Amino acid sequence: MAIKVRKPGLSTSIQDLGRPGYFHLGIPEGGAMDRFALRAANMLLGNDEGAACLEAVFMGPELEFEADTWVAVTGATMPILLDGEPREGWTAFPVSKGQVLSFGFLKEGARIYIAFAGGIDTPMHLGSRSTYVIGALGGLDGRPIAAGDTLPIGTPGKVSERKLDRALLRPSQNPVELRVLPGLYWDRITEASQERFFAEDWTVAPEADRMGYRFRGGSPMEFVPREQPFGAGSDPSNIVDGCYSYGSIQVPGGTEPIVLHRDAVSGGGYFTIGAVISADMDLIGQLQPNTKVRFVKVDMETALDARKERKKRLQTIRDALTTA
Amino acid sequence: MPDIQSPLPGTFYHAPSPDSEPFKKQGDQVSPEDTIGLIEVMKTFIEVKAEVSGTFEGFSVADATPVQAGDILAKVG
Numbered sequence: 001m002a003i004k005v006r007k008p009g010l011s012t013s014i015q016d017l018g019r020p021g022y023f024h025l026g027i028p029e030g031g032a033m034d035r036f037a038l039r040a041a042n043m044l045l046g047n048d049e050g051a052a053c054l055e056a057v058f059m060g061p062e063l064e065f066e067a068d069t070w071v072a073v074t075g076a077t078m079p080i081l082l083d084g085e086p087r088e089g090w091t092a093f094p095v096s097k098g099q100v101l102s103f104g105f106l107k108e109g110a111r112i113y114i115a116f117a118g119g120i121d122t123p124m125h126l127g128s129r130s131t132y133v134i135g136a137l138g139g140l141d142g143r144p145i146a147a148g149d150t151l152p153i154g155t156p157g158k159v160s161e162r163k164l165d166r167a168l169l170r171p172s173q174n175p176v177e178l179r180v181l182p183g184l185y186w187d188r189i190t191e192a193s194q195e196r197f198f199a200e201d202w203t204v205a206p207e208a209d210r211m212g213y214r215f216r217g218g219s220p221m222e223f224v225p226r227e228q229p230f231g232a233g234s235d236p237s238n239i240v241d242g243c244y245s246y247g248s249i250q251v252p253g254g255t256e257p258i259v260l261h262r263d264a265v266s267g268g269g270y271f272t273i274g275a276v277i278s279a280d281m282d283l284i285g286q287l288q289p290n291t292k293v294r295f296v297k298v299d300m301e302t303a304l305d306a307r308k309e310r311k312k313r314l315q316t317i318r319d320a321l322t323t324a
Numbered sequence: 325m326p327d328i329q330s331p332l333p334g335t336f337y338h339a340p341s342p343d344s345e346p347f348k349k350q351g352d353q354v355s356p357e358d359t360i361g362l363i364e365v366m367k368t369f370i371e372v373k374a375e376v377s378g379t380f381e382g383f384s385v386a387d388a389t390p391v392q393a394g395d396i397l398a399k400v401g
Contacts, residue, residue, distance in 0.1 A: 011368075058393065059332050105329065105330075106332065106392075107394075206390075207367050288333045
């Protein structure tokens with residue numbers, strides 16, 4: 001079984017849950033920007049939760065099926081069309097040999113996940129099928145999919161009509177609130193700057209991608225004066241190189257915060273004021289350019305509670321879909 | 325009268341560079357393959373194709389404006 005790519009969309013790539021274990025060598029975990037949506041798409045089809053799917057950002061691809069199978073699309077809201085007929089998101093639906101799957105204009109969110117019964121069966125690289133484009137690793141030759149590509153599909157399990165009750169999804173917010181745990185270098189900026197960071201509205205910059213989400217609109221940060229240590233650059237936002245965690249927020253020059261995401265580097269010479277908590281990282285993967293966000297200060301206890309709550313929500317959905 | 329809609333969210337530009345003439349001016353002939361503007365997103369500029377034929381009637385949004393997918397960018401008569 002295979003699927004032919006007729007049109008690739010903007011930057012559609014094969015993603016699974018990523019390749020943990022190599023970050024210390026500079027190879028990011030990668031994988032889906034919205035891990036929750038990828039898991040849900042796979043659950044709908046009875047796939048392994050971490051099976052490889054297509055992640056399409058802002059624009060959907062156009063795909064032709066070479067055999068009968070089942071498909072589920074989750075994540076952003078984008079009209080789903082099978083031979084031009086509408087299909088629902090967060091729902092497993094059958095497709096027949098020769099049918100074409102395409103998409104309308106993006107309505108809400110940023111990334112859709114297209115799962116196929118059996119999952120995409122490209123070779124594993126360092127334990128994952130995820131595409132890391134900058135490192136030319138994983139996926140199809142380490143690049144986004146292109147017109148004329150053929151996607152090999154694995155052997156499906158038992159598939160039936162399944163639908164996710166949307167009441168089980170995390171409710172959407174406006175403005176989006178991203179919870180932040182201040183970090184090691186928090187004290188590099190003045191108290192007034194610390195307060196402004198959380199008080200002001202920030203807007204997603206159009207440069208935001210799988211490496212990082214850049215925000216603008218807030219005031220430039222004021223640094224606590226110091227003599228730059230040996231080995232650090234001369235800009236007050238420079239440090240002697242440090243490690244970057246998934247979700248950490250670097251602010252080059254103290255102007256535009258960048259939240260490091262799935263394909264980010266593992267370290268560098270800009271200070272990081274803190275990190276977006278893991279429970280909110282999927283939300284970032286669904287932010288369109290020019291969306292307003294607020295950063296909200298939390299402590300470790302709140303961050304861990306939020307992580308537990310997210311796990312609970314996922315388990316509720318898992319129970320609902322596996323007993324259905 | 326067909327409208328040209330934005331295929332994706334980003335920043336819309338009328339011209340290939342800040343110093344250039346816009347891709348199209350009022351009264352110009354438009355073919356489906358013609359580029360009428362650029363959308364900047366994720367450090368990439370994506371060409372917006374007309375996908376219709378006719379006479380260019382003007383841009384519907386200002387140069388260097390943020391747009392959403394589905395927004396009307398220009399009108400062709």
